[in-house]
Amino acid sequence: MSGHSNWPEWIYVAVVICLLVYVGAEAWNVERLVEHTPAEAEVIKVTGQQWFWTFEHADGTKEIGELHLKKGKPYKFDITAKDVNHAFNIHDYVILQDAIVGRINTAWFVPDKAGEYTIQCREYCGLLHYNMRGILIVEE
Amino acid sequence: MVLELQKPRPIWQIMFSTHHTDIGLLYTITSIAFFFMGGALALGIRAELFLPGTQIIADSMTFNRMFTVHGTTLIFLFLLPFASGVGNYFVPIMIRYKDMAYPKLNAIAFWMIPPGGALIWLGMADFTWYATPPYSAIRAPGPAADMWIFALKILGVSSVLGAINFIVTILKCKHPDLPLSKIPLLAWSFLTSSMIVLVAIPSFAAALVMLLTDRLGVTGFFDPTKGGDPIAYQHLFWFTFHPEVYVLVIPAIGMMYEIIPRFSRKPIFSHSSGVFAFVVLSIVSFSSWAHHMYATGMSFTEKTVFMIGTLAAVPASGMHVFNFIATMWGGRIKFATPMMWSIGGIALFFSAGAGGVANAAMPFDFITHDSYWVVGHFHLFVMGTIAFGSIGFLYYMFPFITGRMYNETWGKVHFIMAFIGTVMVFFTQHVLGLYGMPRRVYDYMPLPEYIVMNQIASVGAMIIGASMVIWLINMIYSAGKGKEANMDDPWGLGGKYYFPHQAKNPHH
Numbered sequence: 001m002s003g004h005s006n007w008p009e010w011i012y013v014a015v016v017i018c019l020l021v022y023v024g025a026e027a028w029n030v031e032r033l034v035e036h037t038p039a040e041a042e043v044i045k046v047t048g049q050q051w052f053w054t055f056e057h058a059d060g061t062k063e064i065g066e067l068h069l070k071k072g073k074p075y076k077f078d079i080t081a082k083d084v085n086h087a088f089n090i091h092d093y094v095i096l097q098d099a100i101v102g103r104i105n106t107a108w109f110v111p112d113k114a115g116e117y118t119i120q121c122r123e124y125c126g127l128l129h130y131n132m133r134g135i136l137i138v139e140e
Numbered sequence: 141m142v143l144e145l146q147k148p149r150p151i152w153q154i155m156f157s158t159h160h161t162d163i164g165l166l167y168t169i170t171s172i173a174f175f176f177m178g179g180a181l182a183l184g185i186r187a188e189l190f191l192p193g194t195q196i197i198a199d200s201m202t203f204n205r206m207f208t209v210h211g212t213t214l215i216f217l218f219l220l221p222f223a224s225g226v227g228n229y230f231v232p233i234m235i236r237y238k239d240m241a242y243p244k245l246n247a248i249a250f251w252m253i254p255p256g257g258a259l260i261w262l263g264m265a266d267f268t269w270y271a272t273p274p275y276s277a278i279r280a281p282g283p284a285a286d287m288w289i290f291a292l293k294i295l296g297v298s299s300v301l302g303a304i305n306f307i308v309t310i311l312k313c314k315h316p317d318l319p320l321s322k323i324p325l326l327a328w329s330f331l332t333s334s335m336i337v338l339v340a341i342p343s344f345a346a347a348l349v350m351l352l353t354d355r356l357g358v359t360g361f362f363d364p365t366k367g368g369d370p371i372a373y374q375h376l377f378w379f380t381f382h383p384e385v386y387v388l389v390i391p392a393i394g395m396m397y398e399i400i401p402r403f404s405r406k407p408i409f410s411h412s413s414g415v416f417a418f419v420v421l422s423i424v425s426f427s428s429w430a431h432h433m434y435a436t437g438m439s440f441t442e443k444t445v446f447m448i449g450t451l452a453a454v455p456a457s458g459m460h461v462f463n464f465i466a467t468m469w470g471g472r473i474k475f476a477t478p479m480m481w482s483i484g485g486i487a488l489f490f491s492a493g494a495g496g497v498a499n500a501a502m503p504f505d506f507i508t509h510d511s512y513w514v515v516g517h518f519h520l521f522v523m524g525t526i527a528f529g530s531i532g533f534l535y536y537m538f539p540f541i542t543g544r545m546y547n548e549t550w551g552k553v554h555f556i557m558a559f560i561g562t563v564m565v566f567f568t569q570h571v572l573g574l575y576g577m578p579r580r581v582y583d584y585m586p587l588p589e590y591i592v593m594n595q596i597a598s599v600g601a602m603i604i605g606a607s608m609v610i611w612l613i614n615m616i617y618s619a620g621k622g623k624e625a626n627m628d629d630p631w632g633l634g635g636k637y638y639f640p641h642q643a644k645n646p647h648h
């Protein structure tokens with residue numbers, strides 16, 4: 001050290017480290033809770049392709065661009081893609097997972113309010129990426 | 141080189157020179173030219189997003205090409221070459237050697253940049269600055285995409301050559317009386333960032349070749365239909381480019397270490413903690429690359445590891461901020477233009493870092509990832525911190541290069557406008573991200589909150605654009621007609637400078 005005492009800097013570093021540990025621990029804990037998919041969740045297969053979304057319900061019915069779900073029921077999305085990478089996003093419910101060819105990524109949620117929500121693609125996928133939207137319709 | 145305009149030389153003499161100050165000049169001017177070209181694209185992007193619907197850009201393909209070339213240009217053709225320019229001017233002087241260790245290699249590294257830039261600009265690829273497969277491998281239109289791949293290959297080699305040169309110059313050519321621990325922090329910043337380059341670049345270099353052969357159809361490294369794995373590309377890419385962000389920011393911090401003590405008329409608070417923080421950053425920068433990939437379906441454990449790795453870089457960044465503030469504390473600060481840019485840059489560095497911590501916290505990243513938040517986050521670094529540091533440093537070098545002073549009032553106007561504009565654009569973009577607006581979109585839903593935020597951002601961008609025009613005029617006018625600078629002490633600060641103009645150029 002250049003001749004003078006440096007303790008304020010080390011106190012500052014210690015404070016920063018404490019804050020970071022707090023943020024990290026909190027993040028770890030929340031992520032652990034939200035990743036725990038309930039066993040009874042109904043599986044919806046989600047497929048992204050240039051430039052629309054296809055949904056397949058557990059009973060085999062398919063929807064394109066629209067997804068009808070029931071309020072209060074847990075759902076699990078099995079997300080994949082047909083051509084290039086996309087990202088399945090329902091921002092209002094903090095659902096975000098990449099849709100990748102040859103992989104199945106999962107996310108789950110319980111829609112708790114009836115209404116319409118935007119489904120969008122959040123990974124660049126070419127020409128009409130900006131318009132690759134769908135609607136989630138949550139029914140009573 | 142110096143006093144170029146007072147003692148003119150034929151341009152080819154500068155172009156074919158291998159002297160470090162001439163190469164420094166070439167790097168500086170080239171990078172500033174690309175800064176204005178890339179900036180013009182940004183203004184086009186912001187004008188298009190001023191309102192939903194089509195404004196000035198006819199189709200989304202053009203828009204996609206514009207933001208791809210914008211990002212590629214400003215990172216690879218402005219920030220990196222500008223830093224190399226500063227390094228070329230100052231590193232040999234700071235370590236007391238007559239030139240860079242390998243002058244010819246130095247010239248070659250520079251001359252790889254114009255062809256790289258030409259390939260990027262003539263091609264206009266559309267696959268974003270990270271060229272993710274499968275899109276980049278099977279869908280992105282050629283020849284633009286292939287030209288981009290070749291360009292990045294060339295620019296990568298140029299970076300590696302430059303890095304080798306800096307490392308050898310600093311370690312092997314420094315004056316024997318000068319211990320490594322005593323060399324100025326600006327030179328340290330080039331040593332540490334060059335080390336990162338050497339370790340980081342190879343993985344992307346490999347990925348580029350694989351991507352090219354995938355495009356040619358002879359391999360399927362990243363093509364799942366041929367048994368390849370597109371995620372592998374993302375790992376190779378981010379293993380290079382997370383550390384690369386520190387390659388960008390470390391020299392900018394080094395530039396601030398040159399300016400802050402000088403304009404505070406006080407020695408740096410702690411030289412050794414600056415060195416320590418640089419070295420720590422250059423190591424921990426390798427522990428966090430996959431924080432860009434939380435949403436690709438990583439396991440909980442992987443996400444946790446990379447979150448910790450990311451947070452680990454924060455204390456060292458914080459030490460630099462502390463060092464700056466402690467240096468200014470109690471100093472007789474002269475708020476000349478270079479100092480204002482540095483202080484503004486530190487303030488934005490701090491806000492950007494806070495946003496980065498939030499990103500790194502994994503549940504929150506599922507709100508921000510690939511939304512406008514991320515655009516706001518990294519622009520606070522690349523524009524708010526690195527470009528601010530660089531622009532301030534160019535003001536600082538100006539008298540040493542031209543022998544004249546820039547116009548101080550217009551320099552301050554430039555700073556104030558750019559600062560206001562930067563806050564308007566990039567803080568608003570954080571909020572847009574929280575509202576869920578995806579990035580890289582040509583159009584957005586006409587929600588009132590989207591429209592307001594986009595308009596604030598677009599107005600801010602125009603303010604930045606106007607300020608940069610003022611800058612350009614100030615530079616050009618002052619280079620020819622500005623007041624003669626007092627070359628011993630252009631700002632009247634007292635103390636000892638590093639004098640790039642005293643470097644002995646054999647051509648003078």
Ligand code: HEM
Pocket residue numbers: 385386388389431432450451453454457493495496497499500501505508509510514517518521522
């Ligand atoms: C040192 C200067 C920094 C620069 C130049 C920088 C630059 C960037 C860039 C360019 C991206 C986005 C890449 C893209 O998707 O196009 C990014 C994303 C990110 N940065 Fe930084 N960054 C810096 C510091 C930090 C710090 C200190 C942290 C955390 C403590 C951080 C955390 C993140 C995270 C977590 C992301 C991913 C966000 C996402 O895509 O969801 N960054 N940064």
Ligand SMILES: [Cu+2]
Pocket residue numbers: 085086087121122123124125126129130132
């Ligand atoms: Cu998309």
Ligand SMILES: [Cu+2]
Pocket residue numbers: 381382385428429431432
């Ligand atoms: Cu990163």
